[in-house]
Amino acid sequence: MSRTKQALAAAATPIGAIAVAGLEVVIPAAAACTGGWVGSNAPGLPSGWAGALGGALGLGLAAGVMQLLNSFKASLRALNRTSNSPATELSLEEPEEALPSHPQDVMDLLTQAAQAGAAHEAAFHSRKVDPAGALLDKKELWVGVDGTSAMFHLADGAYVYYEKDDSGKHPRHEYSFVAPATRTESVPVTSMDQVRDLLEQHVTRELKDEPVAA
Structure with a gap:
């Protein structure tokens, strides 16, 4: 990874973390609402069964979305550790020109x-x-x-x-x-x-x- 790529990765990880934090709130809520709406409007079901089905679908969809977000967060943390590691930065430093030995x-x-x-x-x-x-x-x-x-x-x-x-x-x-x-x-x-x-x-x-x- 070049220094430019390192800098972009270092700048991107905080932004990604903020975005994920917002998605953790918005996406599960949207998934729950979507699942509830689908279940509640299923044709031919009594209102009681429709409500139960809507709740189950909403919870299931929200849980699936949260699992995907958790996987993305783990990848983001790994990228952050790699871009900020002092050992990695040290290994990428170009060697200084040495004086002749004679x-x-x-x-x-x-x-x-x-x-x-x-x-x-x-x-x-x-x-x-x-x-x-x-x-x-x-x-x-x-x-x-x-x-x-x-x-x-x-x-x-x-x-x-x-x-x-x-x-x-x-x-x-x-x-x-x-x-x-x-x-x-x-x-x-x-x-x-x-x-x-x-x-x-x-x-x-x-x-x-x-x-x-x-």
């Missing part, structure tokens, strides 16, 4: 989590450089280097580099322009205009070993 695999997962955390922080604090949140706040474009640094790819060999500095009383979130392929010294950046100008220099200058102007 320590190195766990270490790899922790490394990936640290890198993802650095990418998240790089995007989260990027408003100091990109106050409009137009580009650098896109978390999926940051790649974590380790737990405290990440890189944002701008062009071939050019990146915005993020680093978290925990050496002071309060953490500092620093951004710089780097071009490691040409061994360019990192240049701290504080605005998107500065990032654009540095990238333009990187793209247009001749391929020679000289730093990008700050």
Whole structure:
């Protein structure tokens, strides 16, 4: 039974119980009246015999209906016990994903989590450089280097580099322009205009070993 079916069964059983309670009163009374009417109006019987026959038929029909209702109530109680059983709910719970058993695999997962955390922080604090949140706040474009640094790819060999500095009383979130392929010294950046100008220099200058102007 799926969780949806369980929920429907749990909701249906109280409603069914209320309905059965009402039927226990209404149906036997209706059956007795029906049996009494049939017996009383039987053709060719004296009034005394007709009354006795009507009473017997009414009681018999009411008893039969009550037996059917009792059988239905037993089924309803069984359904209620099944839908509300803690053991049943526990067995239907989907197993949680377990960590790998090998320590190195766990270490790899922790490394990936640290890198993802650095990418998240790089995007989260990027408003100091990109106050409009137009580009650098896109978390999926940051790649974590380790737990405290990440890189944002701008062009071939050019990146915005993020680093978290925990050496002071309060953490500092620093951004710089780097071009490691040409061994360019990192240049701290504080605005998107500065990032654009540095990238333009990187793209247009001749391929020679000289730093990008700050």
